[in-house]
Amino acid sequence: MQGPQPVLVQFGCGWSVSESWCNFDASPTLWFERLPLVGRFCFKNAERFPTLARYGDIVKGLPFAPGSVDCVYASHVLEHLSHRDCLTALRNTRRMLKPGGVFRLIVPDLSWRVDAYVKARGAGMPDASIALMRSTMLGIEEEERGPFGMLKRLLGRSRHLWMWDEGALADALTNAGFRSVRRCRFGDASHPAFAELENEGRFFEDGNPELALEAIA
Numbered sequence: 001m002q003g004p005q006p007v008l009v010q011f012g013c014g015w016s017v018s019e020s021w022c023n024f025d026a027s028p029t030l031w032f033e034r035l036p037l038v039g040r041f042c043f044k045n046a047e048r049f050p051t052l053a054r055y056g057d058i059v060k061g062l063p064f065a066p067g068s069v070d071c072v073y074a075s076h077v078l079e080h081l082s083h084r085d086c087l088t089a090l091r092n093t094r095r096m097l098k099p100g101g102v103f104r105l106i107v108p109d110l111s112w113r114v115d116a117y118v119k120a121r122g123a124g125m126p127d128a129s130i131a132l133m134r135s136t137m138l139g140i141e142e143e144e145r146g147p148f149g150m151l152k153r154l155l156g157r158s159r160h161l162w163m164w165d166e167g168a169l170a171d172a173l174t175n176a177g178f179r180s181v182r183r184c185r186f187g188d189a190s191h192p193a194f195a196e197l198e199n200e201g202r203f204f205e206d207g208n209p210e211l212a213l214e215a216i217a
Contacts, residue, residue, distance in 0.1 A: 006070035008193050009062065009096070011089075012077025017052040018196040021073070024056030031055045058089045064096040071191050072097060074105045075202050076210075078169075079137075079160045086162060090176035097217035102191045103173075104184060106202055108136065109211035110163040135205075136163050166211055178215035190214060 010016075013023040030049045056062045058074075059081065072093050078086050093103055113135045120128035133139040137160040164172075170181045186200040203212055 006191070006193060007064070007068060008071045008073075009064065009069050010073045010075075010197060011056065011058040011062065011093075012074050012080070013053050015047065015050060015053075016075070016197060016199065017050050019052065020193060020196055023050075023053050024058070024062055025049065025053050026055070026057040026059075058092055059085045061092050062096065066095050067098050069096045070098055070101050071193055072101070072103045073194060073197050074103075075197070075199075076106055076108070078105060079107045079163060080158075081161060083162045087172060087176070090172055090178075094177040094217055099217060101217040102189070102194075102214065103178065103217065104189055104194055104198075104212070104214045106210055106212045107164050107169065108160070108205065109165065109209065110136070111165045111211075112208045113163075136160060138163065164211060166213070169211060169213060173213065173215045178217060180216040182214055184212045184214040186212075190216070 005020075008018075008021040009024070010018075010021045011024045011026070013021075013025045014027075017023040027049070030053060033049055034055055058077075074093075078089065081089060097103060113132060116135070117128050117132040120131060125131075134141065137158075140159070166183060173181045186198060186203045187195070189195065189198070203210055
């Protein structure tokens with residue numbers, strides 16, 4: 001007799017969804033698209049969010065009882081949150097996971113970006129700081145003005161608000177109640193369900209490994 005199906009939750013899904021997972025995204029664009037009647041007139045993105053994507057904000061909490069979820073996945077999401085909101089998101093993730101539940105996440109790795117900046121400065125490259133800012137996506141290189149620019153700022157959440165290195169993020173996970181925090185790689189998940197979502201390209205940027213961690217509730 002087959003046992004109950006695992007409860008699988010992904011937040012910050014974007015366009016990467018799976019039928020086996022509950023896929024959430026906090027994009028204001030998704031919220032607008034899901035509005036009755038008026039949502040059909042949202043044309044901010046060339047492609048609308050997939051039907052499996054549901055609006056939900058991990059900072060405010062997702063609709064799951066404490067200790068009811070088996071796995072949580074977040075790929076390139078947490079860097080779009082402020083430091084305080086990210087800590088709240090980690091606590092909310094820990095709260096909804098069952099004991100022994102698995103959380104896997106990927107964020108841009110601050111470490112190699114800073115190393116590249118220091119190396120470029122040492123080599124006398126005048127645009128070293130510009131390359132760093134572009135790589136971290138923390139600055140605003142060019143801001144679109146006018147009504148369309150205002151709409152993009154209102155409905156978009158593409159900017160990075162905080163960057164992490166392994167030590168700081170592992171410490172934040174531990175403080176949120178996780179254990180067995182480890183650096184992970186594509187395809188080495190403790191639960192097979194992650195294979196449905198993980199994309200090897202998300203684990204690298206320009207050939208450099210991004211910060212991927214797995215933690216146990």
